[in-house]
Amino acid sequence: MPITFLTLPLTLYTKIILCYNGGMVDREIVDRIATQLGQARQVLVLTGAGISVASGIKTYRGPAGMWNDAQLLAAHHADALPGSLPIIWATKGPVRAQALAALPNPAHLALAQLEQQLATRDGQLTIATQNIDGLHQKAGSKNVLELHGSVLRSRCSDPGCVLPPFPDQTIPPANGPLPTCPRCNQPLRPDIVLFGERLPAPAIDLAKHLSHQADILLVVGTSGVVHPAAGLIEKAATWGAQCYLINKDPWENPHPGITQTLLGPAEQILPQLI
Ligand SMILES: [Zn+2]
Numbered sequence: 001m002p003i004t005f006l007t008l009p010l011t012l013y014t015k016i017i018l019c020y021n022g023g024m025v026d027r028e029i030v031d032r033i034a035t036q037l038g039q040a041r042q043v044l045v046l047t048g049a050g051i052s053v054a055s056g057i058k059t060y061r062g063p064a065g066m067w068n069d070a071q072l073l074a075a076h077h078a079d080a081l082p083g084s085l086p087i088i089w090a091t092k093g094p095v096r097a098q099a100l101a102a103l104p105n106p107a108h109l110a111l112a113q114l115e116q117q118l119a120t121r122d123g124q125l126t127i128a129t130q131n132i133d134g135l136h137q138k139a140g141s142k143n144v145l146e147l148h149g150s151v152l153r154s155r156c157s158d159p160g161c162v163l164p165p166f167p168d169q170t171i172p173p174a175n176g177p178l179p180t181c182p183r184c185n186q187p188l189r190p191d192i193v194l195f196g197e198r199l200p201a202p203a204i205d206l207a208k209h210l211s212h213q214a215d216i217l218l219v220v221g222t223s224g225v226v227h228p229a230a231g232l233i234e235k236a237a238t239w240g241a242q243c244y245l246i247n248k249d250p251w252e253n254p255h256p257g258i259t260q261t262l263l264g265p266a267e268q269i270l271p272q273l274i
Pocket residue numbers: 156157158161162163181182183184185186
């Protein structure tokens with residue numbers, strides 16, 4: 001009988017189907033993790049820019065990333081405030097417009113679905129995200145810790161001002177006047193964490209706490225370079241969690257706490273796991 005695509009063994013089909021960008025995800029591994037997720041009570045998910053690429057959100061790192069521009073990088077440091085606010089708004093205004101227009105992709109939707117599934121059996125899924133695009137909430141996720149803030153909120157640039165951060169869809173005009181605080185008239189800033197600033201304590205403290213309780217930690221679409229990925233993996237692994245990395249590229253220095261790496265786009269892998 002001639003060898004055709006139809007006569008190839010089933011396992012080979014599976015490997016072909018699960019082969020992305022040169023990475024290989026084994027069906028057995030996918031099934032095993034899916035079973036574990038189906039039985040887990042506490043799941044912690046750490047997400048980074050990679051999960052939002054399929055929604056059209058640009059990444060900051062990598063060859064075409066924003067942080068390759070040294071001037072832009074310096075302007076996003078807390079020490080450069082308040083003089084850097086025009087550059088920050090010129091950069092983050094378009095990012096806000098992009099986030100407002102973007103739609104969650106199958107990876108965001110799969111996590112929202114898993115959160116619902118866990119809730120029905122008295123479990124809990126929490127997402128700690130490094131993204132500022134609000135796409136997890138748009139997908140329907142309720143337990144979201146925004147480690148780097150949200151571009152969809154603004155706050156006063158005067159740390160002493162009592163105005164709390166507020167949802168804001170305004171896109172300040174390029175080269176126009178800066179938006180100002182309705183209480184003190186100082187310029188507003190996007191409610192995001194700049195370089196040199198601490199991560200918001202309630203979000204990072206809760207993420208650390210949950211990493212002690214997690215049965216499973218999913219690390220999705222993050223390079224691992226940025227704190228606190230490594231710390232959370234360390235804690236979760238020490239306290240007995242299975243840690244899975246889902247990323248387009250392998251990490252240069254894989255963290256020893258990672259049980260298994262699934263290489264490929266999150267929007268293709270996550271729906272298979274859930
Ligand atoms: Zn103010």
